[in-house]
Amino acid sequence: MAKTVKISVNHVTRVEGHGNIRLRASDGKIEHVEWQVPEAPRFFEAMVRGRSFEDIQTIVSRICGICSVTHSMAAIKGIEDAMGIEVSEQTEKLRILCHYGEQVESHILHVGYLVAPDLLGQKSVIPLVKSHTHVVKTIIRLHRLGNIWMEIIGGRMTHPITLKPGGFTVIPSEEKLLELKKAMEDAIPDAKILIEVILSLADKFPAFERDTEYIALNHPDYYTFYHGDIASTDTDEKVPIREFERVANEYISPQSTAKWCKWHRDSYAVGALARFNQNAEKLLPMAADTAKQFGLKKGACNPYLNNIAQVVECVQVIEHGLQLIDELLTTGLKPEPVKVEPKAGEGVGCVEAPRGILFHRYAFDKKGLCTKANICIPTGQNHANIQKDFEAFAPQIIDRDQDEIRLLLEMLVRSYDPCISCSTHFLNVEFV
């Protein structure tokens, strides 16, 4: 039967663009399918120019309320690279630990508050409070762990204040690290509950696969979020982070005010699944076992499985976080005064944000004032891939009910865990 499908999901305001889905089809044939991103321009790069290297972390930590540790770390690594600053092993361990707290918080929020309602057939987490109270409370306890974690190491629940070029302004006490360790150990049974819940619903993820180029940091020895080179699943080449521009190849798309990216193909994907596809064999035992329970294997190319990879990573960072705390407590924490003499230079910082690889490039003059900044965010790197997924997936589902098509495409966008516009959260209310 001839069928016309028209889907148009809009959400655009001046400073809160959230992306649009457009689909038009007739007689079962897709005429037009598009992922549009009407994002505000990336003004933060302009904002840091002319500012002292000492101010950069404070500014970029406000780019995003969810990824504030990640942006802070990319910035301070970039500054340290530009000025030739070496940091201690203790600093590196504490940074990685702090970053793990953000991974847990972000992944749990995403899987628990955005993905779980899709799998349980609800429009949001609110109805789940009544129908799945136990699940929601588990998710909230795990989310709280992420908050405590960042507060203990980063000095604040969000927008950290202890992370600086050269080291930490304040290090946690042994007592606080032990408190964090206990909270992490107590969270393991909750993580197991979450795994069981998602496992029981895993068949709700659409069985859509598309051969995709995945890009993430790669380290020969461990599952990395912080160290390593840039790697693609398409080649064996390892690219130093200082050369990230030849990986990202940012370009302008008429569909978007955000820049798009491509490397060996028309698009590539970043995020938890990309990291898994780069580093799966280096997962710690509990995390590897979690991946096994889900049947998640290296080479997976179903974008919806990014959510499963996020669950696996939650286990990985708790497991490795516990190891790091033990190492720090064994060697003993020592206050390390941070003193950085500014120096002219250019450098790159790169870390894995919860939603994928993030690059910051800065140049400074001899007084330490920023003369150039370039920030390449993971969601920008995923936009072209979302479009390519749409083009491949829409024809496969076009015979379904229009509402179902819309939901499946929305779920596809959600699976990438995009950070589309995150710099404002102001209230917009009417009085009742």
Add this chain to the structure above:
Amino acid sequence: MKPTLIICLGNPLMRDEGIGIRLASELLVHLTDNPDVEVMDLGTGGFSVMHAITGRKKIIFVDCAVMGREPGEMYRFTPEQVRSKKVRIRYSLHEGDLLNTLDLSQRLGQCPDDIVIFGIEPKEIAPGEGLTGELESNIQQYVRTILKELDRT
């Protein structure tokens, strides 16, 4: 845990959207050593509100709010008095909405009964540091009004 918590929200890099964060630093001048009142800068970390409010007696939110009033006007209201006009389609964790988070907390039984929001109507929400004159000139008045609210506890 101090029984009263003032949560200041916003982004100081988005002009008037940063009013909450500016007021956090002003309020700390008066309240740092207060044994009963804590001031917290939660920036744009929306969902963290849920954990910050649990177990408290009174919560005061300070945030930029588009309410259809004159720029610079501060207005006191409770969550029950308003409805969010935000359209949420759940693409992203970044669609923070305070009212939605409070709703979730309430349903979970984690929400204190005494919640007050001080909304400040912005003149301009756009990239840039510093408040517009309409808000800047009222800072001390805002501080006095919020401090007076503590007497109602």
